[in-house]
Amino acid sequence: MxxxxxxxxxxxxxxxxxxxxxxxxxxxxxPLSLEGVWELVNYYTYEENEVIDSFPNSEGYRQVKMYKDGKVMWTRKVPTDSTQWYGYGGYITTDTSLVETLEYGSASMMRIIDTSRVFSFELQGGKDWFRQISINENGDRTFSENYIRIK
The missing domain is CATH 1.20.5 (Single alpha-helices involved in coiled-coils or other helix-helix interfaces)
Structure with missing residues (x-):
């Protein structure tokens, strides 16, 4: 027994x-789904592909991204600056990359879009967080924006 x-x-x-x-x-x-609403919570800087520093948003700063059906829209509030920042376009993801192609934005963003519409990032994330990492010309990580899901 x-x-x-x-x-x-x-x-x-x-x-x-x-x-x-x-x-x-x-x-x-x-695969990581970005469908939903996300808020920027902090940033990382990298050296030799390792995080060397992190810093939070400044007081009152807010940046939100919304992803739905292959479209992205983002807006940024900077209390110490009257410049408007927002953009709209399409996006595609793979397991490890995020590519946003902006169609239009605020006047300040249009100056950037006029020279570069496509923004490519390394993508890391989970169900309720993601990190878009900027890569330099040598393929090294340099900077990331870190988001949490708010809806």
Whole structure:
């Protein structure tokens, strides 16, 4: 009887472990979805592809991005500056990259869009957070914006 209980307990624990392990693999295999509303919470700077510093938003600063059906819109509030910042366009993601192609924006953003419409980033994230990382011409990480899901 003891052997039977031991075998039964072993089979049960193995089944639970395999089911948990499969759910972890499924979670990893699922591509990151940016659909929703996100708020910028802080930034990282990198050296030799490692985070060397992080800093929060300044007091009153707010930046929000919205992703829906292949479209992106973002807006930024800087209390110490009357310049308006917003942009609208399309986006595509892979498991490791985010590419935003802006169509139009505020006057200040249009000056940037007139020289470069496509913004490419390395993408890292989870269900309720993501990080868009700028890469330099040598392929090294330089800077990231770090977001949390707010809806």
């Amino acid at each position: 003891k052997n039977f209980i031991y075998v039964l307990a072993t089979v049960f624990l193995a089944t639970v472990f395999l089911a948990w392990n499969h759910s972890q693999d499924t979670e990893k295999a699922r």
